[in-house]
Amino acid sequence: MSNPIMKVDLNGLVLHNPITVASGTFGFGREYAEYVDLNDIGGIMVKGLTLKPRAGNPSPRVAETPMGMLNSVGLQNPGIEYFIEHEIPYLRQFNTAIIANINGTNIEEYCEIAEITSKADVDSLELNISCPNVKAGGLAFGTDPNMVYKVTKAVREASGNKHLIVKLSPNVKDIKEIALAAEEAGADCLSMINTLTGMVIDINSRTPILARGIGGMSGPAVKPVAVRMVYETAGVVKIPIIGMGGISNYKDVVEFMLAGAGAISIGTANFVDPRVTKRVLNDLTSYLKSNNIDNINDIVGKVIR
C-alpha cells in the first residue's frame, strides 16, 4: 500500500501532517532540532508570546505528579519583536507551520499583539486565553463564555484574515459553551486542552513545591479529561479542533482523532522522549497502513456511539 495521506486542512491552516507540538513545551524549536528533523512536524506552537519580554515566575516551576506534571513558567518569553526578528527566520528554514501562541493581560493587549503577529510571517495565531500561570489575563478570559466571546471577537478583528486558533482551558464547568462562544466570535479553529490547575505540597518543608503554589497540570494523567472535552466539543462546533493533553504515542493520537480532533499536539511527552514526534509519526503511518486507511482525515470524529 502506498503511504497514507497525512495532510490535514484545519479550516485554512494546512499541515503536512497532523502532529504538532504544544506551546511552551518546544520553545522555538531550536533545542529539539538537535533531536528531530523539524520538517517531520506538521506545525510548531511556539512558546507563549507577550508584547514585552517576560521573566516569568520564580523557581521551582515544576512539580512531578502521578503520570503528569505541574508547571508555573508564567509565560517567560523574549517578547513579540524578538520573536519576529530572530525566531521566525529560524523556523522558516523548515517545512513546518509556525503557530504563534499569543497572550495578553487585557483585551487591548491581546489585540495589539494579535495585530502585530498577524502581520508577521506566521501561519496561524493561537490565542491563549487559558494560561493558569499569570496573575492578570490568561485563565480569567478563558473560563467565562462572555469573556471568551469578547476577547475572541476583538482579536478576530485585530488580526485581519489570519488563521485564528483559540486555545481553551479545561478548568471550566462546560467546555461546550466556551467552545461555542469562541466559534461564534470568529475562531477558525480550537485547540484544547491547556493545563488543569493543580498543587503539590512537599510534606517535609510544608511548602508547595512550586514557588508560585499552584500550577498547570499536563501529561498522560490529564488525557481522559482532554479526550472527553474534545469529544464533547466536536459534537457542537463546526470548526476543527487541535487535540492535546497527555499524548505520548500513536494510540493516543488515534484516540483524540476518533474523538473529533482534526490534528493533535504533543507537549509533555517531548520531555520524556525528545524524539517522540518522529516516533509517533512513524507509528501512526504504520497503523494507518496496516488498517488500510489511506487518508488520516478518514478517522476524524469516527468514534462509534
Next chain:
Amino acid sequence: MSNPIMKVDLNGLVLHNPITVASGTFGFGREYAEYVDLNDIGGIMVKGLTLKPRAGNPSPRVAETPMGMLNSVGLQNPGIEYFIEHEIPYLRQFNTAIIANINGTNIEEYCEIAEITSKADVDSLELNISCPNVKAGGLAFGTDPNMVYKVTKAVREASGNKHLIVKLSPNVKDIKEIALAAEEAGADCLSMINTLTGMVIDINSRTPILARGIGGMSGPAVKPVAVRMVYETAGVVKIPIIGMGGISNYKDVVEFMLAGAGAISIGTANFVDPRVTKRVLNDLTSYLKSNNIDNINDIVGKVIR
C-alpha cells in the same frame, strides 16, 4: 512518645481517626471487612443511596487511565429502605462513623431521602451533588453555585439537625464559589473532590471503553487537582473539609491535611491494596511520632505560603 491524638471533630461529626473511605469504593463495608478491621477506620461513606433501588449503568463501567480510572457505575444501590434495614445494623457492629451518601434527581427527591436518612441511625449525611454518572440530578446540581445553594438549603431543612456534609464536584470553574454557596446554605462540612469527568476510547473497536461513554476519573492522577481545590476552599470557608482524590499513602494524607483538610477519604486505592486504610493509619501514626506531632489536628491547614 505516647500515641498521638488522632481524633478529629468535623464540626460535630467526631471520628476516632481522620481516615475515612470514599463513597462508592467500599460498598457497605462487608467485602473489605474480610481484609481490614473496620474498627480501624474513622468513618465509612457508604455507596451512594437513592430512594428506590437502582440498577446502575450497563457494563463496562470501568476504564483504566494513566494512574487513574474512570467509572460509570451510575449509583447502583439497593435503595434507602434496604440500607436502613440491612446495612446500618451491620455497620453499627463496628466503631466507625456511618456516613450516608445521598442522591436524588430533583430537590424534592433529595429532601425526601435526606429526611428519611436523617432519622436513621447514621452519623452524618453526605449530600452528593456531584455524581457525573447519572442522567438527571447529580453533577447538574453541583456545578452551579445557585443550584448548590438551593439544594443544600432544602436538604439542610429536611434533615433536622443531622450533621450534613456536601460533596463537591471538581468539574467547575471556581470551587470557592461553590464551596461558599454550600457553606452559606448550612452545610456543616464539605467533602471534595468527586470525580473529574473523562473518556477513554478503544482504538480497535472505535468505541468508548465505558458503555456510557463518559465516566468519572479518580485515583492518583487527580490528586494535584484535589489538593489545589482543598487548599483554595480552606482559604475561604470556615467549615471543615474532608479531602479526597488519589490518596494512597500517609504522605498523601499529610499533604491534604496541610492543604486544609480536617479529615480525608480513601477511594480508588482500596482497589489496589484492600488493606490500604490500615497501612495508612499505621504509617501516619509513625510519621506523627517521629515528627513529634502529638495531635493530628496540629497539621491541618499548616501549609506555609
Next chain:
Amino acid sequence: MKKTYDLKIMDREVLSQEVFKILLEKPADMPEIIPGQFFGLKADDNGYPLLRRPISVSRVDANSFELTIKLVGQGTELIYNKKIGETINVLGPVGNGFYLEEAKKNSIIVGGGIGISPVKELARVLKNKFNDDFPVLLGFRDEPFDLEDFSLYSSKIEIATESGITGTKGYVTTLLEEHLKENEIDTVYVCGPHVMLKAVKLLCDRYNVTTQLLMEERMACGIGACLVCTCAIKEGTEIKNKRVCKDGPVFYGSEVVFDV
C-alpha cells in the same frame, strides 16, 4: 483477615507468541483455590499501571499454582517480562469458581482461546473427583497451545480451529452439538470469548442442557465492593446487575442476559 501475597515466580514458560504461563509458589496460609477462581495481579511493583489484572488459575499443585496469560496490553506485557525468582503481588483467590457440588459424570468441558486455561484446572479437578476423564472440547483461532499439559487431565480432548490448521475446521459448537445429539449431557462448563459463551449457551438451551459460563468483565476492586464489573442476571422475572468478581465469575447460562 485476608491479605494480598507477594509470590515468587517459580517457573515461566512461553507457549506461543501470545501466550505464556507462570508458576507461583502457593503459600501455606492461602485459602483453597477452586477451578474458575482468579487472582488480581499487580503488573508491576512501582505502582503503575494502577489496577490489578484478573487472571484465572489454570492449574493447582501442592505448593504452587499456575496462571496462563495472553499478551494483550501493557499489564500482561509487564508480567511477561518478569523473571523466574522475581515476585508478583496477588490478591486472591477470589470469585466463586465453577459450582461442582452436584457435578455429574456426564458433563462436558468447553474452552476457547485463552479460555482453555481455567477449564484445564477444572478438568484436573473433575478427573480427580470422578477418577475418570471428561470430554474436553477446545476451540482455537489457529495453532492450539498447552495441549500437552491439558492431555494429562483428559484423554478425551477434541479440537476445533477456525483456520483448520488442526482438528475440526470451525467452532467448538460443532463438536459440542455432536455430543449433545448423541448423549444425555448433564452440564456443559464453558470459558471463552463472549461470542462463544453465547453460542454455547444458545445451543445447550436447545438441548435443555445446563451451562456454567465463566464470564469476563473489566474490574477494579475484584472483591465485590465497587460494582464496576456487573453482568445482567435474571432473578425470577427481574434482571439484576450482579458482580462478576464476587457473585461470579461463573454464572449459569440460564441466568445470563446476553443482550442488554
Next chain:
Amino acid sequence: MKKTYDLKIMDREVLSQEVFKILLEKPADMPEIIPGQFFGLKADDNGYPLLRRPISVSRVDANSFELTIKLVGQGTELIYNKKIGETINVLGPVGNGFYLEEAKKNSIIVGGGIGISPVKELARVLKNKFNDDFPVLLGFRDEPFDLEDFSLYSSKIEIATESGITGTKGYVTTLLEEHLKENEIDTVYVCGPHVMLKAVKLLCDRYNVTTQLLMEERMACGIGACLVCTCAIKEGTEIKNKRVCKDGPVFYGSEVVFDV
C-alpha cells in the same frame, strides 16, 4: 541527530545507606562527557514515573561512565533496584559542565554531600590536564563516602564533617578560608547543597576569587526548551532567568542571584 540511549549497567556499588554508584557502558557515538554535565535518567522502563531524573557524571572511563546517586524518593529508589546487566534509558550528556578552557593550576575543588560526585570527575580531568593534584575540600554531614575512589584523583583531600565523626568538625568553608587566606587562588569549583554554594560564593567574594557553581533545579525537558529550571542570573544590570539545564548547570558565582 542526538538521541537517547539504553545503556547497560556494567557495575553497581552501594556506598552507604543513602548513596550508590552505577557504572554504565559508554556507547561509541555518545558525545564527549565534560565534568559538570549530567544525564536525564528514566527511572523505570514502564513509563512511570514520568519525568527523567537529572544525575551528574561522577567519573568517565574509556568505555563506561559512572553515576553516583543519593536515595531521595521513588525515582532514585527504582534506579537503586536495577541489577547489573539491566539497561537504563538516558538522555545526555547535557548541560555545559565546568568552564575549563582557562583553568589555572591554583584552583580549588569543593564538594558537599552528594555534590562531591560531579567534582570527583572534575578532579580527575584537572589532574590529567595539569598532571598535578588539585586541593579538594569535601564536606559531609556525617560519615564520608567514596573517598577511596576520590583519592585516585587527588592526594590533597581535606574533609569537614558536621558531626565531627572525621576530619575537621564544621563546614568546608572553614577549610576553604584557610586556603584563601594563605594562597593566591584563581578559581573555586563548587558543587553541593544550596546553602553551601551560597556560603562559598560569599566567602570567595570577600577574597575576590572566582567561583564556578554547579546549580540544581527541578527539571522537565533537560535540554532548554521548557523553561521550568531557571536560575536568576545577573547580566550587566539586568536580572535574567537562565536555564539551569542548558545555560548551566554551572554558573559563575558572580552572576548568580541567590535571594530572589
